Amino acid sequence: MSGKRVAAITKRLLQQFRRDRRTLALLFVAPIVILGLLGYLIRGSASAPAVGIANEDQGPLGATVAAALAHSSGISTTTIQSSDGDAKLKDGSLAAYIVFPPDFSSQAQAGTIAPDVHLEGSQPGTIAPVLQALQEALISAVSSQAPGQGLHVQPRISYLYGGPGFDTLDYFGAAFIGLVVFFLVFVVTIVSFLNERSQGTLERLMASPLRRGEIVLGYMLGFTVLALIQAVEVLVFALAVLKVHNSGNVALIFGIEALMAIAAVNLGIFLSMFARTEFQAVQFIPLVIVPQFLLSGILFSVSSEPKPLQLLSGVLPLTYAVNGLRDVMVRGADLSWGSLQLDVGVVAGFIVVLVIAAATTLRRRIA
Amino acid sequence: MSDSWAVDVEDVSKNFGDVKALDGVTLRVRQGEIYGLLGPNGSGKTTLIRMFVGLVAPNAGTVTVLGQRMPNVAMLSHVGYMTQAAALYPGLSVEENVRFFAAINGTEGGVKAALEFVKLYDRRASVVSTLSGGMRQRLSLACALVHKPQLLLLDEPTVGVDPQLRVELWDGFKEMADAGTTIIVSSHVMDEAERCQRLGLILFGKLLTEGTPGEIRSRAGRPTLEEAFLSLSQSRA
Ligand SMILES: Nc1ncnc2c1ncn2[C@@H]1O[C@H](COP(=O)(O)OP(=O)(O)OP(=O)(O)O)[C@@H](O)[C@H]1O
Ligand SMILES: [Mg+2]
Numbered sequence: 001m002s003g004k005r006v007a008a009i010t011k012r013l014l015q016q017f018r019r020d021r022r023t024l025a026l027l028f029v030a031p032i033v034i035l036g037l038l039g040y041l042i043r044g045s046a047s048a049p050a051v052g053i054a055n056e057d058q059g060p061l062g063a064t065v066a067a068a069l070a071h072s073s074g075i076s077t078t079t080i081q082s083s084d085g086d087a088k089l090k091d092g093s094l095a096a097y098i099v100f101p102p103d104f105s106s107q108a109q110a111g112t113i114a115p116d117v118h119l120e121g122s123q124p125g126t127i128a129p130v131l132q133a134l135q136e137a138l139i140s141a142v143s144s145q146a147p148g149q150g151l152h153v154q155p156r157i158s159y160l161y162g163g164p165g166f167d168t169l170d171y172f173g174a175a176f177i178g179l180v181v182f183f184l185v186f187v188v189t190i191v192s193f194l195n196e197r198s199q200g201t202l203e204r205l206m207a208s209p210l211r212r213g214e215i216v217l218g219y220m221l222g223f224t225v226l227a228l229i230q231a232v233e234v235l236v237f238a239l240a241v242l243k244v245h246n247s248g249n250v251a252l253i254f255g256i257e258a259l260m261a262i263a264a265v266n267l268g269i270f271l272s273m274f275a276r277t278e279f280q281a282v283q284f285i286p287l288v289i290v291p292q293f294l295l296s297g298i299l300f301s302v303s304s305e306p307k308p309l310q311l312l313s314g315v316l317p318l319t320y321a322v323n324g325l326r327d328v329m330v331r332g333a334d335l336s337w338g339s340l341q342l343d344v345g346v347v348a349g350f351i352v353v354l355v356i357a358a359a360t361t362l363r364r365r366i367a
Numbered sequence: 368m369s370d371s372w373a374v375d376v377e378d379v380s381k382n383f384g385d386v387k388a389l390d391g392v393t394l395r396v397r398q399g400e401i402y403g404l405l406g407p408n409g410s411g412k413t414t415l416i417r418m419f420v421g422l423v424a425p426n427a428g429t430v431t432v433l434g435q436r437m438p439n440v441a442m443l444s445h446v447g448y449m450t451q452a453a454a455l456y457p458g459l460s461v462e463e464n465v466r467f468f469a470a471i472n473g474t475e476g477g478v479k480a481a482l483e484f485v486k487l488y489d490r491r492a493s494v495v496s497t498l499s500g501g502m503r504q505r506l507s508l509a510c511a512l513v514h515k516p517q518l519l520l521l522d523e524p525t526v527g528v529d530p531q532l533r534v535e536l537w538d539g540f541k542e543m544a545d546a547g548t549t550i551i552v553s554s555h556v557m558d559e560a561e562r563c564q565r566l567g568l569i570l571f572g573k574l575l576t577e578g579t580p581g582e583i584r585s586r587a588g589r590p591t592l593e594e595a596f597l598s599l600s601q602s603r604a
Contacts, residue, residue, distance in 0.1 A: 002473070008471050016459055199456070200452055201454045201456060203450055204450060204468070206420075207420040208471045209442075209444040209471070209473065
């Protein structure tokens with residue numbers, strides 16, 4: 001094993017990608033498009049949620065806040081009776097209604113106001129805009145009426161359905177971060193390795209002193225560099241732009257993402273041995289990637305699968321990676337958790353198996 | 368004994384299914400020799416050359432290259448192999464390609480010399496996908512000899528190269544051979560065959576005859592190598 005020869009392969013790969021704009025676009029634009037679309041699908045409700053306002057305040061503040069809410073672009077308001085509210089939530093004509101109680105203005109004088117917020121709750125995408133609009137309306141109304149006063153806002157929030165839990169993107173986002181990286185890295189690796197074969201350069205590599213392990217390692221490092229940059233990009237986009245909920249350690253999320261990327265590189269090299277053309281390589285996507293995706297617990301939790309499928313899920317690496325990412329981001333797991341140790345261990349073990357498999361399947365002889 | 372042989376092939380056979388690509392070939396090439404492999408399409412020239420670098424395993428017989436029984440990965444850094452179809456990285460520049468093949472053979476120098484040899488130094492920054500066919504062929508040659516191998520295997524190296532440059536390349540091959548490099552070259556071009564020290568004529572996977580160009584002409588009783596080649600091929604066909 002010569003470090004210089006491994007480095008030669010890694011460097012050459014990165015040089016190639018510098019000029020291959022389209023593949024770079026796939027690696028770095030596609031994840032943003034996919035995640036952005038997903039975020040939009042899940043969170044971006046087409047129209048502003050309908051919010052009913054019941055102003056029972058005997059003082060002036062309720063009316064001021066209601067007027068501010070009416071001007072808010074994030075929601076569309078109507079005036080209702082508080083007794084009609086629940087019925088309107090049930091029939092779907094309202095996503096939420098807000099009640100300003102009779103003593104609302106005097107609450108403000110005392111320093112703590114508590115508007116009642118009733119949320120429908122089953123459509124996660126409508127909750128945030130309502131709370132945000134209320135927050136903004138309260139700030140602007142209070143600062144115009146009683147400037148400089150410290151005021152506590154403690155809205156009493158109730159849900160018709162569901163609870164104050166995470167929204168859909170918070171739940172799916174964690175898994176999708178890893179999945180996007182895994183999928184794109186796999187596709188790019190398998191195709192470039194096949195190019196090596198079809199353009200005849202693999203024959204030249206095989207007629208050189210390069211050892212098979214050096215080729216696999218060189219490839220792995222080259223693609224890992226790209227994959228890690230992509231992983232950082234995806235993570236920053238998910239956390240900073242999509243604001244996917246995260247209760248765990250960012251470095252840990254990145255670590256799991258990186259492991260998934262390395263696994264994808266080696267799976268790509270390994271499977272490229274079984275394809276003769278790029279077209280055949282693409283056929284591995286429905287064959288290898290889609291079933292893993294379905295069985296990984298992203299959409300249907302593994303425990304709800306039929307028993308035979310559960311066994312299958314249990315041997316697929318993506319299942320563990322997805323579970324690990326969710327543990328960290330949703331449940332705030334750290335490496336002291338046994339379940340996370342298992343997840344990380346299985347993915348790492350899979351990488352080792354794939355590296356060995358890729359190096360042994362790479363045949364020096366063409367016949 | 369075998370030290371003076373750069374390549375020593377003993378009674379080698381290779382079948383691809385029903386096709387007998389090589390059939391009992393025995394052939395020895397001296398160090399510093401330019402040895403030409405002649406033969407019609409499909410006669411087994413490429414298969415034989417691939418065997419020298421361990422890409423094809425013989426069904427029978429032994430292949431010894433630079434004193435080492437093949438396959439032997441470590442000694443491949445002393446061998447340069449130019450494949451029949453130019454095998455290059457189309458997305459890399461001319462210079463990046465040569466540098467890469469130097470690096471995997473464990474050297475860094477020689478890039479400029481190799482590019483000057485094939486007259487591509489001025490085009491070193493060009494991306495390969497923008498080169499002409501003949502230029503690619505020349506670049507492929509540069510990649511095969513950049514690490515100054517002791518044994519240079521050239522599978523039809525001058526296909527598509529213009530006559531002027533072809534003469535200059537052969538002058539270069541002669542210089543390298545004089546300096547001790549062994550060159551085995553397959554070709555269909557008879558004036559190139561004329562410049563080899565010895566020729567091997569391969570037909571249907573068998574080594575039909577072997578000798579200097581002069582010996583082959585007189586053996587066939589023909590004035591030109593072309594006619595000698597045709598009459599020898601026909602007498603066995
Ligand atoms: N990998 C392979 N699988 C099956 N058959 C092969 C393979 N490689 C070569 N052959 C067969 O072996 C025979 C010799 O082929 P080879 O490539 O050595 O010919 P060649 O002398 O180099 O011909 P050309 O002048 O066209 O380059 C041909 O019949 C070819 O079809
Ligand atoms: Mg050939």
